Amino acid sequence: MFLPPLSVIPQMAGEVNMCGTVCPRMFFIIPAKDIWAGFLNNMQSAWFGVTLVGLILLATLFFGRLWCSHLCPIGGATEVISKGIPKKLKLNFSFINSPAFRYGYFAVYIAGALIGIGSIACKFCSFRAIPFLFGFPFVPAYRTYLLTSMGLAGLLTIVVLGFMARGGRAYCNLLCPVGALDGIMNSISSRLGFARRIKTDSNKCNSCGRCINACMVWALRFDNAKKIKRDQLSCMSCRECEKVCPEGAITYGKAKG
DSSP: OOSTTTOHHHHHTTOSSSSGGGOSSGGGOOOSSSHHHHHHHHHHHTHHHHHHHHHHHHHHHHHOSHIIIIIOHHHHHHHHHHTTSOGGGOBOOTTSOHHHHHHHHHHHHHHTTTTTSOOOTTTTOHHHHHHHHHTTTTOHHHHHHHTSHHHHHHHHHHIIIIISBTTSOHHHHHTOHHHHHHHHHHHHHTTSTTOEEEEEOTTTOOOOOHHHHHOTTOOEEEOTTSOEEEOTTTOOOOOHHHHHOTTOOEEEEESOO
16 A cells, blocks of 8 residues: 555555655754744645654554554564564664664754754655665666665665564664654553553563563563563554463553553
C-alpha cells in the first residue's frame, strides 16, 4: 500500500513514494530565516504527511502506538528482513539509553537547519531509503540515488540499525522523529484512564524475563525489586511481550483500572 512498485497510498497524493507531499517528516525542517512562515509553508507542502502524523498521534492517544507496531511500512520492512538474518550476526543495541539518545538526536534533527549544519532529515531517512530500495528493480532513478553519498548513508543506516539489529527496530527506537513524537504521546496518554496500553500485573509476574528478551525496543527492564518496569516512551504496543508471558501477566487494556 505504501511502497513501490504499487505505492497505492502515496499515489492518492500524487506521489510515487514516501517523499514530498507524503513525507511525515519534511515539515520538521525549519529554515534559519522566517521560521514561522517557513514552518507553515512546510506543513502546506507536506500536507499529506502532516495529516498522517496527526492521525498517528490521535490513534496513540486512545490505543497506544499502533502505527509504529502494526502499520508503519518502514519499520515493518526492517523487522521482517531482520528475521532472515542469522542470530549470530545480529547487533544488540539494548545497552543504549534509548530515550536519551532518541530525544538528543531529535533535538539535533530539529535544530540542524537553524544552527547551520544543514538538515539531516534526508541523509539518514528510512522513509526514503526503504521505498527506493523496494523500487530499485523498477526505477532507474532510484538505483542512481542509492549510489550517491546520501543514498549510501541512508542505506547503511538502515542496514545497521534495521536489518542487522536484533528485532529489526533499532532505527525506530533511536532515530525516527515520528517515533519520537509518538513516544511522547504514548507516555502522556498512558496516564489517562480511557487510554489502552500494554501493562504488566506484578502479582502474576514471576520475573522470568522472557518479555525483556522479546522486546524489540528494549522498553522493559527489572527494577531493584526484580519487578518488570515498562518505559512508555519506548514501548511500541506490539504485544510481543504478551505472547511470550507464561503467566498471562501482560495484557492490553485500559491503562488505569
